[in-house]
Amino acid sequence: CRENGVPFYVAAPLSSIDFSIPTGDLIPIEERGPEEVTHVFGCQIAPEGVKVRNIAFDVTPAKYVTGIITEKGVFRPEDLHRLNEEGADLESFMMKADE
Secondary structure, eight states, X not given: OGGGTOOOEEEOOGGGOOTTOOSGGGSOOOEEOTXXXXXXXXXXXXXXXXXXXXXXXXOXXXXXXXXXEETTEEEOHHHHHHHHHTTOOHHHHHHHHHO
């Protein structure tokens, strides 16, 4: 990552960016069922009784992200931050990107 000079990109749809949440600390983290980790095609692959916490995603601080790859192109975190500061409506921004 940044400290080691390795670029780090996030692939996500623009619809997953929520300007109404001021910091990543406030993002609710989804947890999924343990079967996604302990089973493959219905067959158990983990030892019986193993405890699993299946967190759906993590929140990477923007300072470590080189760019966010979206269906409308690649954005630097500071670009999205600027759009938010300018009060940009992401929905209308997405429509302009289509033109």
